[in-house]
Structures are given as structure tokens and as C-alpha cells.
Amino acid sequence: xxxxxxxxxxxxxxxxxxxxxxxxxxxxxxxxxxxxxxxxxxxxxxxxxxxxxxxxxxxxxxxxxxxxxxxxxxxxxxxxxxxxxxxxxxxxxxxxxxxxxxxxxxxxxxxxxxxxxxxxxx
Amino acid sequence: xxxxxxxxxxxxxxxxxxxxxxxxxxxxxxxxxxxxxxxxxxxxxxxxxxxxxxxxxxxxxxxxxxxxxxxxxxxxxxxxxxxxxxxxxxxxxxxxxxxxxxxxxxxxxxxxxxxxxxxxxxxxxxxxxxxxxxxxxxxxxxxx
Numbered sequence: 001x002x003x004x005x006x007x008x009x010x011x012x013x014x015x016x017x018x019x020x021x022x023x024x025x026x027x028x029x030x031x032x033x034x035x036x037x038x039x040x041x042x043x044x045x046x047x048x049x050x051x052x053x054x055x056x057x058x059x060x061x062x063x064x065x066x067x068x069x070x071x072x073x074x075x076x077x078x079x080x081x082x083x084x085x086x087x088x089x090x091x092x093x094x095x096x097x098x099x100x101x102x103x104x105x106x107x108x109x110x111x112x113x114x115x116x117x118x119x120x121x122x
Numbered sequence: 123x124x125x126x127x128x129x130x131x132x133x134x135x136x137x138x139x140x141x142x143x144x145x146x147x148x149x150x151x152x153x154x155x156x157x158x159x160x161x162x163x164x165x166x167x168x169x170x171x172x173x174x175x176x177x178x179x180x181x182x183x184x185x186x187x188x189x190x191x192x193x194x195x196x197x198x199x200x201x202x203x204x205x206x207x208x209x210x211x212x213x214x215x216x217x218x219x220x221x222x223x224x225x226x227x228x229x230x231x232x233x234x235x236x237x238x239x240x241x242x243x244x245x246x247x248x249x250x251x252x253x254x255x256x257x258x259x260x261x262x263x264x265x266x
Contacts, residue, residue, distance in 0.1 A: 021196065022204040026256070030200040034132065039197060046196055070152075071161040086209055093205035100255035101205055104247050111244030112209040118237025119215045122230070 003073060010065040011085045017058030019092045024051025026097075079120035086113040126252075129201070133253040136198040137207060141214040143191035149218075150184030202253045209248045216241050 028049050031042035046052055069078045090109045093099040101109075157178065161171040175181055198207055216238045222228040230238075 018208070019204060022199045025196055025200040028200060031197060034136075034197075039193070042197065042200065043193065046200075052196075067155065068161055068163070070155065071159070086212070089208050090205045093203065093208075097204060098256055099203045099205050100252075102251055105205060105209075105251045108244040108247030108249075108251075109205070109209045111240045111247065112212045113244075115237045115240030115242075115244055116212055116215055118240060119219065119234050120237075122232075122234025122237055 003069070006065050006069050006072075007081055010062050010069060010082055011088055013058045013065070014062035014082075014085050015089045015092050017055040017062060018089060019096050020051050020055030020058065022093075022097060024049040024055060027051065076120050080117035083113045083116040083120075086116070129253050130249075133198060133202045133206070134210075134249065136194055136202075137210045137213075140191055140194040140198060140207075141211055141217060143187050143194060144211065145214045145217055147184045147187030147191055148214075150180050150187060154178045154181035154184060203255055206248060206251065206253050210245050212241050213245045216245075 025046060028042065028045045031038040066078070066082070069082075086109050090101060090106070094101045154175070157180075158171060158174045161167060195207070219230055219234060219238050223230055
């Protein structure tokens with residue numbers, strides 16, 4: 001039971017956190033150029049965005065729950081079980097961020113999800 | 123170079139840097155945490171695990187690489203779709219398997235190779251889609 005709860009915390013906090021960060025980064029706008037100075041200026045703008053501070057703690061929660069799960073169960077269980085986060089994240093991208101998930105992208109996501117599970121079990 | 127092609131190339135370069143940082147960082151953390159052992163969920167157990175974690179240099183090196191991952195991740199998400207970046211990042215599993223075989227001489231089961239093949243085909247499919255499907259990115263100048 002505690003494993004299932006921790007797994008749910010890992011998947012949900014990870015997906016919600018990453019979606020919040022994506023939302024914030026889109027609002028901040030991309031760096032003018034991919035050089036150290038514009039990237040540092042971009043990061044400075046990013047860390048002053050409220051969505052970053054919504055997403056980052058949630059990602060920290062996901063990371064901590066991953067560490068705890070890895071201390072309880074073998075990686076061959078933890079990674080396949082958490083691979084479901086690819087599907088949860090894609091649903092969030094579609095319904096929250098309004099991204100266009102074409103059939104090709106869905107096929108890719110599902111293959112990646114199954115592939116990650118197989119790699120960890122194998 | 124066309125706008126679409128330029129967007130695709132810079133997205134793929136960034137995703138590659140992201141995968142390298144995440145893979146190296148994860149390996150360092152795994153090594154560090156393996157030395158600490160199972161975390162007991164009691165106040166004393168958590169305090170002890172925290173103390174051992176923050177004094178472990180391997181874990182700090184891992185955290186440094188994960189900061190590199192966070193920077194590339196945030197940068198690429200400022201223009202690319204989350205549903206494009208996230209599955210493409212799974213390419214790291216394939217990289218780890220190839221490194222295990224070529225560098226460490228590990229044997230990999232058929233099931234694991236099948237998983238790697240599925241990840242590669244999945245990433246290939248995702249990277250053939252448009253990197254950005256929401257409103258067009260507007261490059262912003264540095265704030266004065």
C-alpha cells in the first residue's frame with residue numbers, strides 16, 4: 001500500500017511539476033541566443049516566474065519519492081512502474097498546455113513508455 | 123536554413139545535452155545512494171540519511187550534473203513542446219544500455235534489447251513531429 005501511494009505521489013507530482021515549469025518557461029520566453037550570457041539572463045527571468053516556484057517544489061517532491069522508492073524496491077520495479085508518467089504527462093500536455101498530440105506522437109510516447117518498462121525489467 | 127529546420131536542430135541538440143547531464147547525474151546519485159542503503163522512514167532514520175547524503179561527494183557531483191540537466195531542460199521548454207521533450211529524453215535509457223555493453227562489457231538480455239529498440243523507434247517517431255505546436259515562440263531580449 002505504501003509503495004502504491006508513493007508511486008502515485010511520484011507520478012502526479014512529477015507530471016504536475018513539469019507542466020507548471022513548461023507553462024512558466026513559455027511565459028518567460030526563450031533566450032535571445034544560445035550563448036552563456038543570454039542563457040543566464042533567461043535563467044534569471046525564469047527563477048523570478050511564479051510557475052517555476054510552483055513546479056520546482058513539486059519536482060523536488062517527485063525526486064524525493066523516487067529516492068525513497070529506490071531504497072524500498074529494486075530499480076527493475078520502480079522504473080517500469082513510474083514509466084506510466086509518460087502517459088500522464090502527455091495527457092497533461094494535451095489538456096492543460098493545449099499541445100497538439102498527433103497520432104504519430106502518441107505512438108512514440110506509448111512505445112517509449114513500454115520500452116522503458118522492458119529495459120528496466122530486462 | 124529554414125525556420126522549421128533550425129528549430130528542430132536546436133531542439134535536438136538541447137535534448138541531447140539534457141540526456142547526457144541527466145544520465146551522468148543519475149549514475150552518480152545511484153552510486154552515492156547505494157552506499158547509504160535503505161532509508162528508514164522514522165525521524166531519526168530520515169535525519170541520518172540526510173546527514174549521510176549531504177556529506178557524500180559523489181552525490182554532490184551528481185547534483186552538479188542534475189543542475190546542468192535542469193538548465194538545458196528549462197531552456198528547451200521555453201520553445202519546445204513538453205510532450206516532445208519528455209519522451210525524447212527517454213533516449214538516455216538506450217545510451218546507458220549501449221555504454222554498458224561497449225564500455226563495461228555487460229551482457230544485455232534480449233528483453234532489454236527489445237526495450238531499447240522500442241525506445242529508439244518511439245523517440246524517432248516523436249522527433250518527426252513538430253517540436254512546437256502551441257503559439258509561436260517570441261524571442262525576448264534581455265531586460266534592461
